[in-house]
Amino acid sequence: MKNRNSNEFSISNIDEINDSGCKEFKVGEGDWPFHGFLVKYGKNIYAYKNYCPHAGHQLNWSPDNFLTPDKKKIICSSHGAIFDIESGLCVSGPCVGSKLLKLECFINNERVIIKLP
Numbered sequence: 001m002k003n004r005n006s007n008e009f010s011i012s013n014i015d016e017i018n019d020s021g022c023k024e025f026k027v028g029e030g031d032w033p034f035h036g037f038l039v040k041y042g043k044n045i046y047a048y049k050n051y052c053p054h055a056g057h058q059l060n061w062s063p064d065n066f067l068t069p070d071k072k073k074i075i076c077s078s079h080g081a082i083f084d085i086e087s088g089l090c091v092s093g094p095c096v097g098s099k100l101l102k103l104e105c106f107i108n109n110e111r112v113i114i115k116l117p
């Protein structure tokens with residue numbers, strides 16, 4: 001749901017995301033909607049574009065599945081790049097040093113709001 005006169009979108013209730021859990025989202029319709037995902041980590045929530053800087057693939061192969069087994073990093077299912085949850089920086093794999101596209105994200109009345117670039 002788009003907020004009036006802005007590029008902010010209400011994505012989800014915060015309690016719909018488990019601790020160390022993720023939630024995919026899509027904004028827009030037609031041929032080129034924006035695909036992203038939320039990560040709840042500790043007391044914080046992060047939002048990223050679902051686009052790997054290595055080869056441009058989406059990061060996940062199954063719904064809402066973006067984390068390593070220990071749930072401490074983001075992993076790309078295509079070739080195994082590992083990303084820091086807080087910064088989006090690739091710390092291991094074929095694109096070390098590159099970053100996921102991080103989105104502004106905040107909570108308002110229990111809703112997770114993201115701001116598209």
Ligand code: FES
Nearest residue numbers: 052054076079081
């Ligand atoms: S496309 Fe993500 S690691 Fe290759």
